[in-house]
Amino acid sequence: MHRLRVLILKEWEELAKIKMVIYGALFLPLLMGGLAGFMVWQGQGLPPEAQAALFNTALMYFLILPVMIPVTLAVYSIVGEKEQGTLEPLLATPLTDWELFVGKAVVAVLPSVGLTWTVFALFLAAAHVMLGGIPSGVLTLPWLLSITVLSPLLAVFGVLVSMLVSSRTSDPRAAYQFSGLAVVPTLVPLIVYSVQMTAVNLLLVILEGGILVLLNAVLLFLAVRLFRREEILTRWK
Amino acid sequence: MIRTEGLTRRFGDRLAVDGLTLEVREGEILGLLGPNGAGKTTTVRMLACLLAPTGGRAWVGGHEVGKEASAIRSTVGILTESPGFYKRLTLERNMRYFAELYGVPDPRSAVQRYLERLGLWDRRTDAVATLSKGLRQRLALARALVHEPKVLFLDEPTAGLDPESARDVRRFIAELADERRTILLCTHNLTEAEELCNRIAVLRTRLIALDRPAALKRRMSGSRVTVELGNPRPEFARDLGLPCVRAAELAGPTLQVEVADPERDVPALVRRLVELGAEIRAVARDERSLEDVYLELVGGNDAPA
Numbered sequence: 364m365h366r367l368r369v370l371i372l373k374e375w376e377e378l379a380k381i382k383m384v385i386y387g388a389l390f391l392p393l394l395m396g397g398l399a400g401f402m403v404w405q406g407q408g409l410p411p412e413a414q415a416a417l418f419n420t421a422l423m424y425f426l427i428l429p430v431m432i433p434v435t436l437a438v439y440s441i442v443g444e445k446e447q448g449t450l451e452p453l454l455a456t457p458l459t460d461w462e463l464f465v466g467k468a469v470v471a472v473l474p475s476v477g478l479t480w481t482v483f484a485l486f487l488a489a490a491h492v493m494l495g496g497i498p499s500g501v502l503t504l505p506w507l508l509s510i511t512v513l514s515p516l517l518a519v520f521g522v523l524v525s526m527l528v529s530s531r532t533s534d535p536r537a538a539y540q541f542s543g544l545a546v547v548p549t550l551v552p553l554i555v556y557s558v559q560m561t562a563v564n565l566l567l568v569i570l571e572g573g574i575l576v577l578l579n580a581v582l583l584f585l586a587v588r589l590f591r592r593e594e595i596l597t598r599w600k
Numbered sequence: 601m602i603r604t605e606g607l608t609r610r611f612g613d614r615l616a617v618d619g620l621t622l623e624v625r626e627g628e629i630l631g632l633l634g635p636n637g638a639g640k641t642t643t644v645r646m647l648a649c650l651l652a653p654t655g656g657r658a659w660v661g662g663h664e665v666g667k668e669a670s671a672i673r674s675t676v677g678i679l680t681e682s683p684g685f686y687k688r689l690t691l692e693r694n695m696r697y698f699a700e701l702y703g704v705p706d707p708r709s710a711v712q713r714y715l716e717r718l719g720l721w722d723r724r725t726d727a728v729a730t731l732s733k734g735l736r737q738r739l740a741l742a743r744a745l746v747h748e749p750k751v752l753f754l755d756e757p758t759a760g761l762d763p764e765s766a767r768d769v770r771r772f773i774a775e776l777a778d779e780r781r782t783i784l785l786c787t788h789n790l791t792e793a794e795e796l797c798n799r800i801a802v803l804r805t806r807l808i809a810l811d812r813p814a815a816l817k818r819r820m821s822g823s824r825v826t827v828e829l830g831n832p833r834p835e836f837a838r839d840l841g842l843p844c845v846r847a848a849e850l851a852g853p854t855l856q857v858e859v860a861d862p863e864r865d866v867p868a869l870v871r872r873l874v875e876l877g878a879e880i881r882a883v884a885r886d887e888r889s890l891e892d893v894y895l896e897l898v899g900g901n902d903a904p905a
Contacts, residue, residue, distance in 0.1 A: 365700075365703070366701055366703075369700040369701055370701070373686070373689075373693070373697045376689065376693065377686050380688040380689070381688065447684045447685070447687065448680070448682050448684020448685075449685060449686060450684075451650065451678075451684075452678065452680060452683065452698065452743065455649075455676070455678045455680075456673060456701040456702055457673045457674050457702065457703070593645075593650065593651045593652065596650055596651070597611065597651070
């Protein structure tokens with residue numbers, strides 16, 4: 364745990380000094396939050412059912428956010444070490460593969476979830492002001508669970524896929540591109556919601572949560588198993 | 601402190617290190633010499649548990665490579681060929697990060713100790729990006745030492761440095777040897793190897809030679825002795841009459857004598873020349889430089905010594 368904490372604190376300190384990463388991480392939540400707010404703002408004066416429908420659609424942005432924010436951070440996690448030439452000294456320390464992966468994942472997941480929740484809270488406050496209150500029947504238990512439980516799980520999924528790609532590709536540009544594609548499967552439940560193939564309900568949220576927990580466990584296991592110190596050292600130029 | 605037995609590493613069809621067997625004693629500096637691609641870095645990486653051997657066995661500080669990786673990583677310090685840093689972070693933060701990862705009990709004082717030793721304490725709050733290459737190399741040495749390793753792997757520690765920085769680094773390495781640290785030094789710089797190393801291993805995938813620098817030079821040196829004379833006369837070459845002399849030739853004031861074993865035969869040769877009335881001004885053995893020896897070893901000889 365000590366080494367994990369050391370790694371996480373150093374990573375955040377370093378990321379905080381990279382302006383592009385800060386701006387990149389802030390841009391998306393502000394954009395999505397703004398779009399969600401704009402949708403709700405358009406619903407002013409509409410019947411409550413129509414307002415609720417717009418509100419529901421706006422809420423989906425907050426499930427996309429935690430997947431998309433951490434991709435850049437996560438891809439940079441391994442590729443960045445290699446690019447700076449710090450990976451070999453780092454791998455020469457007693458840090459285990461698990462500590463390296465979990466540490467790097469936490470570094471990307473926590474800010475993403477934190478930003479998502481912050482923007483979500485700001486959105487709710489803005490909606491309250493614009494509509495004079497939140498439409499009844501919108502902020503249900505399934506939706507609140509989606510935001511509080513599914514968001515972190517989706518963030519972990521996005522991060523693990525990105526890191527898996529990051530550690531298996533030899534070219535940083537390829538890592539970014541593949542990681543972007545890897546996010547696509549996480550959007551499936553959102554598509555299901557948005558085309559109203561089914562309504563958001565507790566069973567569905569629990570089912571998705573369960574699947575994500577399993578997927579994340581498998582991905583973490585795979586990421587550590589497939590992380591080859593020597594391939595990274597000898598193949599990456 | 602370091603022992604390898606038939607240590608081997610393959611990358612697909614390519615053999616990078618072939619059956620390396622050697623031993624490095626505590627407090628010894630062993631120089632690993634060899635051309636690019638000879639397997640020096642691969643050897644270091646195997647011993648530092650960064651690469652797994654595909655054959656043979658090795659022990660570092662009593663721990664077996666491949667079985668006790670964590671213990672070995674805590675025991676060794678490594679200076680990589682191109683040492684990287686978190687350039688946006690300060691020198692002190694970079695050092696403290698590694699000290700903490702190695703579990704140093706008091707990271708702050710360990711960092712201060714080595715930054716001061718390497719003359720970097722005044723720059724501790726600067727970002728690494730602002731350092732020159734020479735200062736970065738010093739910082740890399742400080743990082744390799746911050747957890748007080750007994751064994752150090754130094755891969756090209758003076759490569760690309762200006763002569764002054766290189767001299768500083770060499771002085772520091774010599775100090776480390778005085779502290780009884782065991783050092784494996786990979787270098788292309790033969791003067792550096794001769795100056796610092798107790799023994800030299802010449803590697804070209806296989807171990808070609810392993811000996812003290814002086815012994816290597818002696819082994820490869822010729823059997824010719826050059827005598828500078830104040831009164832050169834033909835009989836000095838003709839009438840030597842010593843069984844150890846194979847040939848003698850006078851060219852101007854210089855007498856070139858081929859003997860069986862220069863170290864043993866030079867005193868007898870000098871005595872005989874004095875008996876013949878020669879005024880000897882200088883005697884020199886035809887000693888080869890380490891560079892000559894190295895080039896001959898890596899250039900043709902495939903047989904391990």
